[in-house]
Amino acid sequence: MNRYIKAALFSVVPMLVSPLGIAQTVTWTGKEYIPVPVRRHDLTELEMPNAIASWWSEAPNRIDVSPVPGTKNILSIRALSKNPSQRLFVRGTNGTIYIADISRKLPYTPIVKVRNAISSFHDALQQAAKITPETFMRSMIRGNVMPGFSAKRVNTVIMSTPPYTIVARAVIKSPEMVGIIATWKKDSLQPSVRFNPVTFTVHIPGAGKLRMVSTNKWTLSQGQTATMYLVFTR
Numbered sequence: 001m002n003r004y005i006k007a008a009l010f011s012v013v014p015m016l017v018s019p020l021g022i023a024q025t026v027t028w029t030g031k032e033y034i035p036v037p038v039r040r041h042d043l044t045e046l047e048m049p050n051a052i053a054s055w056w057s058e059a060p061n062r063i064d065v066s067p068v069p070g071t072k073n074i075l076s077i078r079a080l081s082k083n084p085s086q087r088l089f090v091r092g093t094n095g096t097i098y099i100a101d102i103s104r105k106l107p108y109t110p111i112v113k114v115r116n117a118i119s120s121f122h123d124a125l126q127q128a129a130k131i132t133p134e135t136f137m138r139s140m141i142r143g144n145v146m147p148g149f150s151a152k153r154v155n156t157v158i159m160s161t162p163p164y165t166i167v168a169r170a171v172i173k174s175p176e177m178v179g180i181i182a183t184w185k186k187d188s189l190q191p192s193v194r195f196n197p198v199t200f201t202v203h204i205p206g207a208g209k210l211r212m213v214s215t216n217k218w219t220l221s222q223g224q225t226a227t228m229y230l231v232f233t234r
Contacts, residue, residue, distance in 0.1 A: 023111035033099050034114055036088065037106035038063065038079040046100065047113045048073045051093040058086040063102055079104060133177065133211045133231045140172060140179050140229050141214065149174045159202055163188035164195070166202070166228060178207040178232040184215065185225045194219045195228075208234025 026034050028049070038044050051072040057063060062081040065088065068074040075090070088100040098114065131146060145151045151172045158180070159166040165187040172179040186193040197213045211233050217226035 022109055023113055024109040025113045025115060027115050028098055033087070033101035034112065035106050036077060036100045036102050036112050037108045038077055038084055038102055038104060039108055040079045040082070040084075040104075042078070042108070042110065044077045044109075045111045046075045046077055046088075046090075047111065048075075048090060048092060048098065049114055049116045050096075053091045053093045055088065055090045057088045057102070059084075062086060063088070077102065131174075131177070133233060136177055136179055137212050137214060137229060137231050140181060140231075145172060149177075149179075158182065158204055160187065163190065163193045176233060178204075178234065180204070180207070180228075180230040180232075182228045182230065183225050184220075184228045186220045186222065192219055192221045202230070204232070206234075207232040 024035075028034060034046075036044060036046055045068060052067070052075065055065060055075065057065060062079070062084045063086065064078045064080055066076050068076050077088070083104075085101075085103045085105070088102050090098045090100065092098070096116075131148075136146070139146050149172050151170060153170055154168050156168045157165070158168050163186060164184055166182050166184045168180050168182045170181040172181070184195070195215055195218050200213060202210060209232060210230060212231040213228065215226050215228045217224070220226055
């Protein structure tokens with residue numbers, strides 16, 4: 001009997017929580033409009049990153065804009081006509097002027113949250129500071145760049161000492177860690193070379209201390225190459 005109760009609960013929970021998660025987050029850089037979808041018989045909430053001092057629109061007779069009671073940074077927007085498309089200007093108490101694109105043609109979401117690019121950048125750095133070398137390694141192997149990390153393609157020989165030749169192909173880094181995706185091949189007269197992570201050491205200026213190393217092939221023969229992943233902490 002408990003099995004059927006659990007199944008019923010799992011089928012009901014998504015219906016209860018799904019409306020709460022319908023929100024769009026937009027990062028304001030000042031280079032693009034903030035997309036705000038509206039519908040004639042629905043309200044859209046525009047949540048700004050700081051308190052609102054004033055606002056004005058190009059055609060106030062086509063949309064209704066009002067502050068949400070009890071808040072200082074949220075506006076409620078409703079379409080009053082079949083063609084509400086226009087720009088909405090919002091000035092923050094810090095002096096920043098945000099420009100929103102009000103439109104019925106955008107996919108509708110009832111909540112639009114705006115974040116400043118600077119605060120988003122700091123949030124990403126805080127997330128990056130909590131990432132462990134193990135998590136970073138898994139992310140590189142999967143080909144992902146995690147929040148707070150930047151990636152750059154390179155073509156730099158970082159080791160050319162027998163029995164290995166290693167060439168860096170990409171550098172992924174944060175203030176705390178540096179990851180290198182490289183290719184390696186055997187540089188030895190031996191028929192084959194097995195990569196030994198225990199005895200392997202490499203020094204790269206500015207990268208920090210080598211913490212982890214992995215490869216998709218541990219033994220290479222003549223003419224073979226493999227991908228290598230290195231994680232440094234600094």
